[in-house]
Amino acid sequence: MEGVDHLADERNKAEFNVDDMKIIWAGSRHAFDVSNRISRFVATDPVFEKSNRALMTRKELFKNTLKKSVYAWKIIKELRLSDEEGIKLRIFMDQPGFLDLHWGMFVPAIKGQGTEEQQQKWLSLANKMQIIGCYAQTELGHGSNVQGLETTATFDPKTDQFIMHSPTQTSSKWWPGGLGKVSTHAVVYARLITNGKDHGVHGFIVQLRSLDDHSPLPGITIGDIGMKFGNGAYNSMDNGFLMFNQFRIPRDQMLMRLSKVTREGKYIASDVPRQLVYGTMVSVRQTIVSKASDALARAVCIATRYSAVRRQFGSENGGIETQVIDYKTQQNRLFPLLASAYAFRFVGEWLKWLYTDVTQRLEASDFVTLPEAHACTAGLKSMTTSATSDGIEECRKLCGGHGYLWCSGLPELFAVYVPACTYEGDNVVLQLQVARFLMKTVSQLGSGKAPAGTTAYMGRAQHLLQCRSGVQKAEDWLNPSMVLEAFESRALRMAITCAKNLSKFENQEQGFSELLADLVEAAIAHCQLIVVSKFIAKIEGEIEGKGVKKQLKNLCYIYALHLLHKHLGDFLSTNSVTPEQASLASHQLRSLYSQVRPNAVALVDAFDYTDHYLGSVLGRYDGNVYPKLFEEALKDPLNDSVVPDGYHEYIRPLIKQNFPSAKL
Numbered sequence: 001m002e003g004v005d006h007l008a009d010e011r012n013k014a015e016f017n018v019d020d021m022k023i024i025w026a027g028s029r030h031a032f033d034v035s036n037r038i039s040r041f042v043a044t045d046p047v048f049e050k051s052n053r054a055l056m057t058r059k060e061l062f063k064n065t066l067k068k069s070v071y072a073w074k075i076i077k078e079l080r081l082s083d084e085e086g087i088k089l090r091i092f093m094d095q096p097g098f099l100d101l102h103w104g105m106f107v108p109a110i111k112g113q114g115t116e117e118q119q120q121k122w123l124s125l126a127n128k129m130q131i132i133g134c135y136a137q138t139e140l141g142h143g144s145n146v147q148g149l150e151t152t153a154t155f156d157p158k159t160d161q162f163i164m165h166s167p168t169q170t171s172s173k174w175w176p177g178g179l180g181k182v183s184t185h186a187v188v189y190a191r192l193i194t195n196g197k198d199h200g201v202h203g204f205i206v207q208l209r210s211l212d213d214h215s216p217l218p219g220i221t222i223g224d225i226g227m228k229f230g231n232g233a234y235n236s237m238d239n240g241f242l243m244f245n246q247f248r249i250p251r252d253q254m255l256m257r258l259s260k261v262t263r264e265g266k267y268i269a270s271d272v273p274r275q276l277v278y279g280t281m282v283s284v285r286q287t288i289v290s291k292a293s294d295a296l297a298r299a300v301c302i303a304t305r306y307s308a309v310r311r312q313f314g315s316e317n318g319g320i321e322t323q324v325i326d327y328k329t330q331q332n333r334l335f336p337l338l339a340s341a342y343a344f345r346f347v348g349e350w351l352k353w354l355y356t357d358v359t360q361r362l363e364a365s366d367f368v369t370l371p372e373a374h375a376c377t378a379g380l381k382s383m384t385t386s387a388t389s390d391g392i393e394e395c396r397k398l399c400g401g402h403g404y405l406w407c408s409g410l411p412e413l414f415a416v417y418v419p420a421c422t423y424e425g426d427n428v429v430l431q432l433q434v435a436r437f438l439m440k441t442v443s444q445l446g447s448g449k450a451p452a453g454t455t456a457y458m459g460r461a462q463h464l465l466q467c468r469s470g471v472q473k474a475e476d477w478l479n480p481s482m483v484l485e486a487f488e489s490r491a492l493r494m495a496i497t498c499a500k501n502l503s504k505f506e507n508q509e510q511g512f513s514e515l516l517a518d519l520v521e522a523a524i525a526h527c528q529l530i531v532v533s534k535f536i537a538k539i540e541g542e543i544e545g546k547g548v549k550k551q552l553k554n555l556c557y558i559y560a561l562h563l564l565h566k567h568l569g570d571f572l573s574t575n576s577v578t579p580e581q582a583s584l585a586s587h588q589l590r591s592l593y594s595q596v597r598p599n600a601v602a603l604v605d606a607f608d609y610t611d612h613y614l615g616s617v618l619g620r621y622d623g624n625v626y627p628k629l630f631e632e633a634l635k636d637p638l639n640d641s642v643v644p645d646g647y648h649e650y651i652r653p654l655i656k657q658n659f660p661s662a663k664l
């Protein structure tokens, strides 16, 4: 029934104030107000309609993305939206496109690696969108191995220019978003060569297309790399290829904040770490962690509301059947994902703080926390995107058959989200960076240099290697220090075992290669510890709102104890817990699920998602699922006529056994 809230009973059961939780989820009242206002604005503007996306051809989808993006930009300008509001507008527009790369990578790359003059010149154009830029790093032959890029930028002292060239097919740029059809400019990463010497990979601003007729400039071959995973989905983005044939750019288009080439062709490296050339990736990895919580929350919101609407079995004497959310198996799959969405939110907030802190330090030439910032952004990007991709797929299964329908919103969400495990660094490659950082930290234990930040726990190695968990009853698993100690001792013991095994190899690099799988496991254990510890820090801080803290505590312990359950092999093999303690954790987990159950729908309402943003018949706020599923089905073009096209050509001859005779 239209206008009826089918989930009202669920909402009435909530034991906390949802409006207060909305503020906690958003991060502040101000952030909530902006998010709430912009999401409603987008939801009610017909230009941002998106339900028809799956039926569009690639060309229609691309053009629709252009229309929405340009309209969004017009709104941002005309209504003088702040940066924060503009970002929200792009998020709620919910259609990947060139704006993401222009604002998310091109502009930050110039800000981070350009000199003052370069910033003034290029950002004044980019900020007005008089030029549109992308981030052209990955090539056909190399993505993960950035040092292996082949594109060259050779300085020609005669003309004071760099000659950009793609010497091989594998050196073609391949993947950059916005490159294929839209960008007029790119930050291109290429090997800098001066006086015959290769100085490694550096960034260059390169104009790709004419600003008059959009044709590629002479010496540039450019196009779209073709359809990607899923219908609609990420195909709104023009990921592109690019080849240079001796294409010339002025010397001052090398991004020269970190190192310079003089008029004479002399290379001057600054004394800052060369890894700062990777700075844009670090900044985007940090934002990807917050976006993971956003994507997982969308899937969980759909699965939770639908699980409360859906009923199967359990009716006695023709009475009402059981809501599937009441099955313990459903709770055991769903509630840890709900808890993970909250956990990633809070670790995302913390990571933003860490990133802001390292940026300020770098400006003051303090590089001490750079390795930690790199390890945290890389590891948490990897861990949260992997968990979110798996979580979205689990939510699809939690919705049974209807989850497989496009209009559930889950197939498209999965297809758009899953490349996050690959872009901005393959998730395994990134965990190996964390592992290197951990091995280095372990090797320095006892050297007098106390580990700091997220590895501070390693400074208590003596205790953590010997301690035995003090958990004796199920409620002890609600004691933050007992939970933390179990995670710390597991992470430390795994790291130390790796280090010991590594030391058995004469050649460290060969040892590292042999032990890759164990090293990744150790890195994941460390990242999980970070997320658990930041969630605990959150619930130990000040939290306003009726009943809010209690809910967050429940979710925090669900998050930690389900990880313990999932990785029990690690916890047992490192003697961080005993089998009896593990079974007490499972007992506590069941009790926490029962406490979350009456609050589940309200906990996803706290995400404050509009039906437009969710884009899901199953996740509708009012729970009016069944009539709407019919409405959606009837909109399908196959239902335009009752007798389908092809009937006379194929179905009728088949039924009437009236085929033209076959010839082999």
Ligand SMILES: CCCCCCCCCCCCCCCCCC(=O)SCCNC(=O)CCNC(=O)[C@H](O)C(C)(C)COP(=O)(O)OP(=O)(O)OC[C@H]1O[C@@H](n2cnc3c(N)ncnc32)[C@H](O)[C@@H]1OP(=O)(O)O
Pocket: 087, 100, 101, 103, 104, 105, 135, 137, 138, 143, 144, 145, 146, 147, 177, 275, 276, 278, 279, 281, 282, 284, 287, 290, 291, 370, 371, 374, 422, 423, 424, 425, 426, 429, 433, 436, 440
């Ligand atoms: C709410 C949000 C709203 C948002 C709105 C907009 C947001 C924007 C979002 C945009 C939408 C997203 C669209 C998708 C965009 C995808 C773009 C891409 O994929 S672009 C393409 C992305 N591509 C990739 O991600 C490629 C992945 N590959 C790589 O990053 C590198 O090749 C590597 C790290 C794997 C190795 O690098 P290599 O040079 O071989 O280094 P070694 O291993 O030999 O280590 C040497 C030393 O360096 C250290 N160090 C390393 N990195 C860093 C760092 N970043 N820093 C500091 N340090 C670093 C390392 O620790 C070591 O230290 P030590 O031991 O000596 O002390």
Ligand SMILES: Cc1cc2nc3c(=O)[nH]c(=O)nc-3n(C[C@H](O)[C@H](O)[C@H](O)COP(=O)(O)OP(=O)(O)OC[C@H]3O[C@@H](n4cnc5c(N)ncnc54)[C@H](O)[C@@H]3O)c2cc1C
Pocket: 101, 135, 136, 137, 138, 141, 142, 143, 144, 145, 174, 175, 176, 177, 234, 239, 419, 422, 423, 424, 425, 426, 427, 428, 429, 432, 516
């Ligand atoms: C949707 C999308 C958008 C993108 N947008 C951009 C963009 O805007 N700009 C841009 O420059 N790039 C972009 N990329 C490229 C992206 O950054 C790379 O694809 C990514 O960094 C992974 O690199 P790769 O493709 O070389 O993977 P590979 O490194 O070839 O990975 C293949 C397999 O090898 C494994 N592997 C690789 N190296 C190691 C190792 N050392 N140890 C163990 N295992 C290893 C990986 O785990 C993986 O399983 C995009 C990619 C996608 C999918």
